[in-house]
Amino acid sequence: MATKELRTNEQIRSKQVRLIDQNGEQLGVVDIDRALTMAQEAGLDLVEVAPDAKPPVCKLINYGRYKFEQEKKQKEAKKKQKQTKLKEIRMQPKIDTHDLQFKTKHVKEFLDAGNKVKVTVRFRGRELAHTEIGRNVLEKIIELLGDGYTVERAPSMEGRFMSMVLSPKSKK
Template structure:
């Protein structure tokens, strides 16, 4: 639950709440008016931390400080996330050997950066009658990459005039 949608002090309109003191001590089920009074005496706020519990759980804390801590936790968790991008490499069924090696090297670089890669073969005109050539090109790419460098997320498959497969990087062992 984010810090934005907590009910505090007078916003809590239920008869009684389970109260937790600022030091973490359980004070039991208390009438809301009494809990508000205790909060004012200690110069703190009454914050509803678990609204779905029966009765709702409230804490005596400094709301500004609590909100700051929650935002800090959210920023920390976002810092450790990595965005995985889907890169695409396009080829044609009549690709030459050197070009195939060059493009396979790029696919490998994308995978080593931690990105997924979509390898696509585009068929033009009468090439569409020879889709087996496209499948051969995609299998050659897999051979050039080496099995230890990728996971095959989606095997080669036709999508209109394109045949494509999706590769993801192998998980790194720690």
């Protein structure tokens, strides 16, 4: 709600509102003039919390404090979100088995850290005529990794590159 400003006090255009007091109790449908008077007597603001309802729902609250609480909730929600990065590992179709195992170990580390991994095989010159070798390399990586991941995008050609995207399995 922080991106969309709520209407307060005299900004509310409706003639009647459904009023909720500061304790959260419903006072029913009230004329706007009476609601504004009640807000002034209590030293609070009349805030339109549900403008789309018929009639709009208004609450008697301290608007400054309400805005502060909403911002605090948003910051907490943002903290709990996990940023996933897309890491990329590049190789060639004529990769040696040891190098393949070494790079697969790096892929596994990235996946364990919670990142997505794009594994790319780069074809040069005549290698483009034998893209099945690159596909075999990618399938060998899937085989070496085991079960701790999901193939988000299967191996596919993009120009001179064949790539696939792997992501860690959700912990749910």
